[in-house]
Amino acid sequence: MAEINPFWDELCDGVFGEPVAPYGVTGEGHLPSYFRTSDLAEASIGLAGVALARLGAHGKVVVDRRLASLWFDMTLRPLGWEAGSLWDAIAGNYQCKDGWIRLHTNAPHHRDAALSVLQVALDRDAVANAVQEWDGETLEAAIVAAHGCAAFMRTSQEWEAHPQGRALATEPLVHWEDHGACAPREASLEELKVLDLTRVLAGPVATRLLAGFGADVLRIDPPTWNEPSVEMEVTLGKRCAGLDLRQADDLARLKELMREADVFVHGYRADALEKLGLGVEVRRALNPEMIDVSLNAYGWSGPMVARRGFDSLVQMSCGIAAASGAGKPVPLPVQALDHATGYLVAACVLESLRARSEGVLKSAKLSLARTARLLMQETCAFEREGAIEKNARDFSDMVEATGWGDAHRVTPPLKIDGKAPKWHIPAGPLRRHSAAWA
Numbered sequence: 001m002a003e004i005n006p007f008w009d010e011l012c013d014g015v016f017g018e019p020v021a022p023y024g025v026t027g028e029g030h031l032p033s034y035f036r037t038s039d040l041a042e043a044s045i046g047l048a049g050v051a052l053a054r055l056g057a058h059g060k061v062v063v064d065r066r067l068a069s070l071w072f073d074m075t076l077r078p079l080g081w082e083a084g085s086l087w088d089a090i091a092g093n094y095q096c097k098d099g100w101i102r103l104h105t106n107a108p109h110h111r112d113a114a115l116s117v118l119q120v121a122l123d124r125d126a127v128a129n130a131v132q133e134w135d136g137e138t139l140e141a142a143i144v145a146a147h148g149c150a151a152f153m154r155t156s157q158e159w160e161a162h163p164q165g166r167a168l169a170t171e172p173l174v175h176w177e178d179h180g181a182c183a184p185r186e187a188s189l190e191e192l193k194v195l196d197l198t199r200v201l202a203g204p205v206a207t208r209l210l211a212g213f214g215a216d217v218l219r220i221d222p223p224t225w226n227e228p229s230v231e232m233e234v235t236l237g238k239r240c241a242g243l244d245l246r247q248a249d250d251l252a253r254l255k256e257l258m259r260e261a262d263v264f265v266h267g268y269r270a271d272a273l274e275k276l277g278l279g280v281e282v283r284r285a286l287n288p289e290m291i292d293v294s295l296n297a298y299g300w301s302g303p304m305v306a307r308r309g310f311d312s313l314v315q316m317s318c319g320i321a322a323a324s325g326a327g328k329p330v331p332l333p334v335q336a337l338d339h340a341t342g343y344l345v346a347a348c349v350l351e352s353l354r355a356r357s358e359g360v361l362k363s364a365k366l367s368l369a370r371t372a373r374l375l376m377q378e379t380c381a382f383e384r385e386g387a388i389e390k391n392a393r394d395f396s397d398m399v400e401a402t403g404w405g406d407a408h409r410v411t412p413p414l415k416i417d418g419k420a421p422k423w424h425i426p427a428g429p430l431r432r433h434s435a436a437w438a
């Protein structure tokens with residue numbers, strides 16, 4: 001019998017609150033990592049599949065472990081055009097006086113924040129020279145205070161002793177909240193309206209999966225937010241609209257959409273929606289039966305609760321990047337915290353739908369840092385031999401007419417009763433649809 005995935009029990013406990021029989025596995029291999037990254041890929045995608053099967057069909061869930069690992073990375077192979085670079089000119093790891101720090105500068109306002117603190121122009125060497133003059137924690141604090149994104153590399157022991165690491169140690173994998181009885185509603189994904197206010201990878205991965213099994217996903221972005229390197233990954237299957245929530249008309253439009261939504265998935269910082277006039281009380285008054293699932297970077301308690309954060313920064317903070325002992329950051333081979341959290345978010349949406357079909361309204365909160373804590377429980381030997389490398393056979397024959405050109409995509413890893421997800425809307429640029437339900 002195949003070995004039980006090391007994360008399965010804890011995932012079931014966190015999402016279903018009870019043991020559940022696992023999915024079947026095909027395919028094999030591992031991503032080269034000091035952590036069980038491929039196990040997490042397989043189990044988190046399996047979890048979303050099992051959550052879907054629990055909704056009603058009770059179908060057989062099968063995960064291809066090799067493809068699951070590949071879906072934790074970029075899945076598209078452009079035909080005759082080029083995808084943009086994943087990182088901007090200065091994003092990356094830099095040596096400071098007492099260690100290493102990572103700057104996340106893909107968004108222009110985050111880049112401006114880092115450059116204003118370092119007082120240099122947009123030039124990698126200039127940034128490197130300036131960073132060398134700083135203590136890591138001081139620089140991290142200064143960039144964060146300027147509304148930017150940076151993380152000093154800490155060991156796992158340092159993180160465990162850090163006030164944020166200590167707060168996180170007391171948090172569950174999923175913060176479930178029970179809102180009491182509601183009218184039971186059918187739990188099918190067909191025609192389910194999912195309002196998606198998430199960005200970059202983690203949240204959008206969740207709603208991409210829901211779209212692949214039939215949900216009507218409407219993603220809303222601010223007027224100037226762009227994600228050139230990942231839009232082709234995360235817009236698959238969704239309609240994408242823009243609203244400036246600081247304008248009364250657009251805010252009113254979003255509230256209209258919310259009144260009709262079944263599910264609201266969001267990845268704004270803990271206090272950002274409140275500041276936009278869309279706090280939890282407002283949302284519940286607008287639509288008392290809307291399922292609300294959110295994700296944050298550093299958890300839902302502790303001094304860093306409102307901090308901006310990305311997968312690569314959380315890896316630096318919590319000890320993943322330092323785990324090799326090489327004295328320099330060694331990141332995970334893929335952005336596994338984002339992807340795993342995304343599939344957990346999808347599983348929580350599905351589990352909430354199941355509860356609502358039985359007349360109970362629930363909401364859930366997750367975080368990248370708590371997912372990191374799960375991953376860090378299982379270390380392993382770094383094996384490059386036999387490591388998964390994408391090849392032509394991993395791609396589907398189907399041609400996807402994306403908004404940028406034709407492309408092949410890696411075959412999806414999940415099947416339920418032999419049925420793979422199917423996306424009816426190809427990937428395309430943000431804000432190209434109107435802010436209305438289909």
Ligand SMILES: CC(C)(COP(=O)(O)OP(=O)(O)OC[C@H]1O[C@@H](n2cnc3c(N)ncnc32)[C@H](O)[C@@H]1OP(=O)(O)O)[C@@H](O)C(=O)NCCC(=O)NCCSC(=O)C(=O)O
Pocket residue numbers: 107147199200201202203220221222223243244245246267268269272273275276295296297307308309310311312335338368
């Ligand atoms: C993703 C973020 C880093 C993005 O950072 P920011 O752009 O600085 O986000 P904020 O949420 O603070 O939004 C900035 C400001 O824009 C405002 N804002 C946001 N949306 C709108 C719209 N639609 N209209 C008008 N104004 C808006 C918001 O209220 C803030 O106002 P002010 O408050 O006035 O400034 C952060 O939101 C975040 O940490 N989210 C939680 C975790 C998360 O989802 N991380 C990314 C996962 S993917 C990942 O990790 C990875 O790929 O790696």
